[in-house]
Amino acid sequence: MNTRSGGAATTRASSRLNRSTNQTEQPAAPVRTTRAASGLRLAEAAAKKTTTRAPVARQPLANHNTAEAKSAPAKKAQTKATTVKVAKATSTVLEGDREPIKVRVVVTAVDDVQLLRQNAQAFLRIRPNLSDGEPSVAPYIEHLSDASVRMVDPTQDNNPTLAPYPRFRPSAAPASAVYTFSHVFPPATQQSEFFTKTTLPLVNGLLNGENGLLFAYGVTNSGKTFTMQGGNNRSSAGILPRTLDVIFNSIDGLQSTSKVPVSFTQSWQYRPVRLHGIELEDSPLPLDVAGIFSRGPSLAHIHSPIESEPVMAEVLAEHLKPSSLDVDADPTVLKVDRNYEYSIWLSYAEVYNEKIYDLLADVDGSTGNNNATMSQRILLTRKALSIRPSPPSDSPDSTTGGKYVAGLRQIRVNSAIEAKNLVKLGQLHRRVFGTLANSQSSRSHGVVTMRLLKKHRGEKDEPASYVSARLTLIDLAGSERTKHTQTTGDRLKEAGNINKSLMVLGQCMEVMRANQRRIAQALGGPKGERADTRDVRKNLAVVPFRHSKLTEILMDYFVGDGRTVMIVNVNPYDTGFDENSHVMKFAALAKEVHTPAPIQHPFPRIASPTKVSGIPQAPRHRQVTLSTGGREGRKFSETQVEVFEEDEDEGDASDSDSEAPPNPLIEALFDEIDSLRLQLFEAEERAALIEAETREEITREMSARMQEMEKMYAKRLVKEVEQQEEKADAKIDMLHRAGVFGRTPGKMRVDEEEDEDEEEMDDVEQSIVKDEDANDDDESHVPSRSSSPLANKGRGKSRISEIRIAVPSGPAHCVLPTDESEAETATATETETEPDSQVDEDEETDEDDGDYREESDESDEYEPEPPVQPTPKAKKRPSPALNRFNPSATRGLPPLEQAPSPIFERDVRGSFGAGERESFGKNTKKPSSKISALASDLNALRIASSSKDGSEEWDMSEDDSMVLPSKKAAKKAGPAKRKKYVSSSSGYGCRR
Numbered sequence: 001m002n003t004r005s006g007g008a009a010t011t012r013a014s015s016r017l018n019r020s021t022n023q024t025e026q027p028a029a030p031v032r033t034t035r036a037a038s039g040l041r042l043a044e045a046a047a048k049k050t051t052t053r054a055p056v057a058r059q060p061l062a063n064h065n066t067a068e069a070k071s072a073p074a075k076k077a078q079t080k081a082t083t084v085k086v087a088k089a090t091s092t093v094l095e096g097d098r099e100p101i102k103v104r105v106v107v108t109a110v111d112d113v114q115l116l117r118q119n120a121q122a123f124l125r126i127r128p129n130l131s132d133g134e135p136s137v138a139p140y141i142e143h144l145s146d147a148s149v150r151m152v153d154p155t156q157d158n159n160p161t162l163a164p165y166p167r168f169r170p171s172a173a174p175a176s177a178v179y180t181f182s183h184v185f186p187p188a189t190q191q192s193e194f195f196t197k198t199t200l201p202l203v204n205g206l207l208n209g210e211n212g213l214l215f216a217y218g219v220t221n222s223g224k225t226f227t228m229q230g231g232n233n234r235s236s237a238g239i240l241p242r243t244l245d246v247i248f249n250s251i252d253g254l255q256s257t258s259k260v261p262v263s264f265t266q267s268w269q270y271r272p273v274r275l276h277g278i279e280l281e282d283s284p285l286p287l288d289v290a291g292i293f294s295r296g297p298s299l300a301h302i303h304s305p306i307e308s309e310p311v312m313a314e315v316l317a318e319h320l321k322p323s324s325l326d327v328d329a330d331p332t333v334l335k336v337d338r339n340y341e342y343s344i345w346l347s348y349a350e351v352y353n354e355k356i357y358d359l360l361a362d363v364d365g366s367t368g369n370n371n372a373t374m375s376q377r378i379l380l381t382r383k384a385l386s387i388r389p390s391p392p393s394d395s396p397d398s399t400t401g402g403k404y405v406a407g408l409r410q411i412r413v414n415s416a417i418e419a420k421n422l423v424k425l426g427q428l429h430r431r432v433f434g435t436l437a438n439s440q441s442s443r444s445h446g447v448v449t450m451r452l453l454k455k456h457r458g459e460k461d462e463p464a465s466y467v468s469a470r471l472t473l474i475d476l477a478g479s480e481r482t483k484h485t486q487t488t489g490d491r492l493k494e495a496g497n498i499n500k501s502l503m504v505l506g507q508c509m510e511v512m513r514a515n516q517r518r519i520a521q522a523l524g525g526p527k528g529e530r531a532d533t534r535d536v537r538k539n540l541a542v543v544p545f546r547h548s549k550l551t552e553i554l555m556d557y558f559v560g561d562g563r564t565v566m567i568v569n570v571n572p573y574d575t576g577f578d579e580n581s582h583v584m585k586f587a588a589l590a591k592e593v594h595t596p597a598p599i600q601h602p603f604p605r606i607a608s609p610t611k612v613s614g615i616p617q618a619p620r621h622r623q624v625t626l627s628t629g630g631r632e633g634r635k636f637s638e639t640q641v642e643v644f645e646e647d648e649d650e651g652d653a654s655d656s657d658s659e660a661p662p663n664p665l666i667e668a669l670f671d672e673i674d675s676l677r678l679q680l681f682e683a684e685e686r687a688a689l690i691e692a693e694t695r696e697e698i699t700r701e702m703s704a705r706m707q708e709m710e711k712m713y714a715k716r717l718v719k720e721v722e723q724q725e726e727k728a729d730a731k732i733d734m735l736h737r738a739g740v741f742g743r744t745p746g747k748m749r750v751d752e753e754e755d756e757d758e759e760e761m762d763d764v765e766q767s768i769v770k771d772e773d774a775n776d777d778d779e780s781h782v783p784s785r786s787s788s789p790l791a792n793k794g795r796g797k798s799r800i801s802e803i804r805i806a807v808p809s810g811p812a813h814c815v816l817p818t819d820e821s822e823a824e825t826a827t828a829t830e831t832e833t834e835p836d837s838q839v840d841e842d843e844e845t846d847e848d849d850g851d852y853r854e855e856s857d858e859s860d861e862y863e864p865e866p867p868v869q870p871t872p873k874a875k876k877r878p879s880p881a882l883n884r885f886n887p888s889a890t891r892g893l894p895p896l897e898q899a900p901s902p903i904f905e906r907d908v909r910g911s912f913g914a915g916e917r918e919s920f921g922k923n924t925k926k927p928s929s930k931i932s933a934l935a936s937d938l939n940a941l942r943i944a945s946s947s948k949d950g951s952e953e954w955d956m957s958e959d960d961s962m963v964l965p966s967k968k969a970a971k972k973a974g975p976a977k978r979k980k981y982v983s984s985s986s987g988y989g990c991r992r
C-alpha cells in the first residue's frame with residue numbers, strides 16, 4: 001500500500017498558516033513561506049492568532065550592508081520574523097479591501113529584501129606543499145589577511161632575459177590580483193578547525209530545519225576530496241564524516257522510533273521522497289532493522305542495497321572495514337530542540353558524463369573468472385537516473401519549484417558509523433579514474449545529501465507534522481582544462497562534461513547576480529515609495545539551470561531558501577597560475593550571488609540532454625580495476641569491474657505518476673532545444689580548443705620575436721650610449737684643444753691625428769688619380785663632359801676633370817686651428833658659409849639627374865668665360881677643411897662622431913645613386929656644418945687649381961646643391977661667369 005500524502009502532504013507550518021489565513025474565509029493567500037521558516041511554526045502561528053500587526057514597511061536596500069554585518073543567527077531570526085509579519089499583513093489586507101494584488105506586492109517586496117540579504121559564503125583553502133623539504137617553486141599565493149590573498153604570476157619576474165621589460169602575457173588572467181573571501185585558510189589549517197568555521201553553521205541550520213549547500217571547487221589535486229572526505233591519518237577526517245558525527249552526536253537519544261504497524265511482524269515508517277515530500281515507506285522494513293544496524297558495520301546487513309549485491313559487499317568488505325571511522329570521530333555536539341524526534345536519511349549520487357547515477361543503488365552484480373590469484377571479475381550494470389520537477393503537491397507553500405533525481409535512494413541511517421559506511425560504499429561505486437594530473441582524480445561530481453526529518457513529540461504521526469531539511473555536500477570534479485591533463489578519448493569526453501557543468505554553474509551564478517542587481521535597483525527607488533518589482537521580475541533573464549545536470553539538481557538551493565557555502569581549494573605549488581586564476585574568478589562570482597533569482601516559468605518535464613530524439617543509445621561500457629590488500633603480508637587481490645551504464649528510463653521512476661501529464665509538443669520542443677544546446681556546446685568547445693591552441697602558438701611565436709627584438713634594441717641602446725660617451729669625450733677634447741679648458745691633452749694625440757690626416761690625404765690623392773683614369777675611359781660616355789667648353793683645357797699635367805673627395809669610412813674629422821689666429825679664421829669661415837637652409841632648398845629643387853644633365857647641356861652653350869679670380873675672402877680665410885691637404889698645417893683631432901650619419905658619409909664620398917641623392921636632398925633638413933665645410937674645401941681646391949696654372953677658375957652655380965662662399969662674388973659677376981656644378985649619376989663632380 002502506498003499511502004501518499006498527496007495534497008495533504010504539506011508541512012505543519014504551512015498548514016497552520018493556511019488555517020490561520022482561512023480563518024478570514026479567504027482563499028489561500030499567495031503567501032510565500034519558506035520551508036525553513038516552518039521551524040518556527042508554533043510560535044509564529046500563536047503570535048498570529050493573538051496579535052494584529054501593521055503591514056511591515058519594506059526595508060530600504062541601503063541598509064543591506066548593515067544587515068549583513070549582523071551575525072548569521074540574528075539575521076535568520078530577523079528573516080523569519082519578517083516572514084511572519086508578512087503573513088499577518090497579508091491577512092490584514094485581505095480582510096480590508098480584498099485586493100490580492102497589493103498583498104502580492106508586499107510579499108514580493110519583502111521576499112526580495114529578505115533574499116538579498118542571504119550571502120553565499122566563499123572560503124579559500126590553500127593546500128600545503130606535499131613534497132619533502134622545500135618546495136621547488138615558491139607559492140604564488142600570498143596570504144594578505146584573514147580574508148584576502150594576492151596571486152602573482154610566478155613567471156612574471158623570473159625570466160631574466162625579459163627583465164626589466166614588461167612581459168608579453170599570453171594569458172587573459174591578470175598578472176597580479178587580490179581576491180577576497182569570507183575567510184582564507186592557510187596551508188597549516190587543521191581539518192577540525194576548517195570544519196568548525198565552514199560547515200558547522202550549516203549543520204546547525206540543518207538541525208533547525210534549514211537547507212544548506214556546500215561544495216568544494218578547484219582544479220584537480222588541489223585538495224577537494226581531502227577537504228570533503230579527509231585523509232588517511234588520524235584527525236584528518238574531512239567535512240563529510242565530521243558532519244555525520246556532529247549530527248548523530250547532537251540527536252543522540254532523540255532519534256525517531258515511531259512506526260506505523262501494519263501487521264504483527266511489520267511496521268511502516270514515514271520517509272522523505274523527492275525534494276520535499278514525505279510519505280510512508282513503500283516497502284515494509286523488518287521491525288528489527290535497528291537491531292541489525294546495531295550489530296555493527298557488517299556490510300551484508302547494513303541495508304537492502306548491500307544485501308542485494310553480496311558479491312560487491314564481499315569484495316569491498318576490505319575497503320569498508322570500520323578501521324579509523326569511529327576512532328577519528330568529531331566530538332562536537334550541537335544544541336537541538338529536545339522536544340523533537342529526528343531521523344536522518346542519506347543519499348549519494350554521482351554526476352558523471354552528464355548522467356546521474358545512484359551510488360547506493362542496487363547494482364546487478366555477477367562474478368566471473370575467479371582464479372587462485374584472487375583476481376575477480378564483476379559485471380555491474382547501472383542505470384542513469386532522470387531529473388524531474390518537484391510536484392507542487394509536495395510543497396504547496398513553495399512557489400520556487402525545484403527538481404529532484406527520480407529514483408535516487410534515500411536510506412535511513414541510525415548512527416554515524418552506518419552513515420560513514422554507506423558513504424564509503426558510495427565512494428567505491430563512484431567512478432575514479434586516473435589522469436595525468438592526479439592518479440586518483442575524481443572525474444565525477446559526488447553529491448551526498450543528508451535529509452533530516454523532525455517531528456514534535458506532541459504532534460500526531462502524519463506527514464504534516466514533519467519538518468524536512470536537507471544539507472548537500474558536493475565534491476566537484478577537478479576544473480582542470482583538458483589540454484593540461486592530456487586526456488583523450490573517454491577521458492576527454494569526461495573532461496568536456498566536467499567543464500560543461502562547471503561552466504554552466506558559473507553561468508547560472510552570473511545570471512543570478514545580474515537578476516539580483518536588477519531587483520536591487522528596482523527596490524532602491526526613492527524612499528517611501530513602494531517598489532513594485534513585478535515588471536522587473538517578469539523580465540529577469542532565465543537562469544540556465546537546465547543546461548547541465550549538476551545545476552539542475554542544485555537549482556532548488558539557488559532559487560529556494562537556504563545557505564550556500566563554497567569552498568575554493570587551491571594548490572599554489574604544482575598547479576598552473578592560469579588554472580587557479582579561473583578558480584578565483586569563479587569564486588568571486590559565486591560570492592556575489594546573494595539571492596536566488598526567482599524563476600517565473602513552470603518547470604517542464606525534461607528529457608536527457610544527451611539523448612537525441614529517436615535514436616536509442618547503447619549502454620556505455622567501462623572497466624575499472626579495484627585493488628585490495630597487499631599490505632602487512634596480506635594477499636593482494638585485484639578485481640576487474642565492468643560497468644554497463646544504461647541511459648535513464650523515463651518511466652522507471654516509482655513516483656512518476658505524481659506529475660502532471662506532459663504536453664507532448666512542449667516535450668518535443670524542449671528535447672529539441674536540449675539537443676541543439678548540446679550541439680552548440682560541443683561546437684563551442686571544439687572552437688575554444690582550436691582557438692586556445694592557435695592563440696598559444698601565436699603567443700609562443702610572438703614571445704620569441706619580442707625577445708629577439710628586445711635583445712636587439714638593448715644592444716643598440718648600449719652601443720648608442722657608448723657612442724654618445726665617446727662623442728662627449730671628443731667634444732671635451734676639442735674644447736681642450738681649442739683652449740677653452742686649457743692646452744691640448746698631449747702631443748701624442750696630435751701626432752696621431754696628423755698621421756690620420758696624412759692617410760686621408762693619401763686617400764684623396766689616390767681617388768683623384770683614379771678618377772682621372774676613369775674619366776679618361778668614361779669621357780666619351782658623358783656628353784656633358786665632352787661638350788664642356790672647358791673639356792680640353794688643362795689636359796695633361798694638371799688635368800682634373802672631376803674631383804672626388806674621399807673621406808675614410810671611419811669617423812669624420814674636424815680640424816681646429818691650434819693657435820688663436822687659426823681659431824679665429826675657422827670661426828670666421830664657418831660664419832661666412834651660406835646658411836644651411838639655402839643648401840637645403842637648392843638640393844630639394846634638384847629632382848633628378850636628368851635635370852642636372854639638361855642644365856649641363858645648356859651650360860655647354862655658354863661661351864668660355866674668363867677666369868674669375870678667387871675672392872679675397874676665400875683666399876684670406878681658407879676653409880679649415882683645406883688644411884687636410886696640407887698635413888704640416890693640419891692639427892688633427894680625435895673622431896668627432898664614431899658613427900657618422902650614413903647620409904653625410906655618402907654625401908662626402910659622392911658615391912650614391914640618384915634615388916639616394918634625392919632622398920639625401922629631401923631628408924637633409926639641416927645639413928651639417930661639415931657639408932658647408934666640404935663646400936669650402938671644394939672652393940679652396942678650385943682656388944688652388946686656379947692658382948696652379950693661373951688661367952682657370954671654378955665656381956658653382958645657384959642650381960647646385962652646394963653654394964660656395966664665393967657665390968656672392970660670382971653673382972655679382974653675372975650669370976655668364978658662372979659654371980655649373982655638375983652632378984653625375986656616379987656622384988658629384990666639379991666641371992670646368
Ligand SMILES: Nc1ncnc2c1ncn2[C@@H]1O[C@H](COP(=O)(O)OP(=O)(O)OP(=O)(O)O)[C@@H](O)[C@H]1O
Pocket residue numbers: 126127128130187218219220221222223224225226227231438440441442443476477478479569
Ligand atoms: N590540506 C591538506 N593537507 C595535507 N594533504 C592534503 C591537503 N589537501 C590535499 N592533500 C593531499 O593532496 C593530494 C590531492 O588531494 P585531493 O585528492 O583531495 O585533490 P582533489 O582536488 O580532490 O583532486 P581531484 O579533483 O582530482 O579529485 C592528496 O594526496 C591529499 O591527501
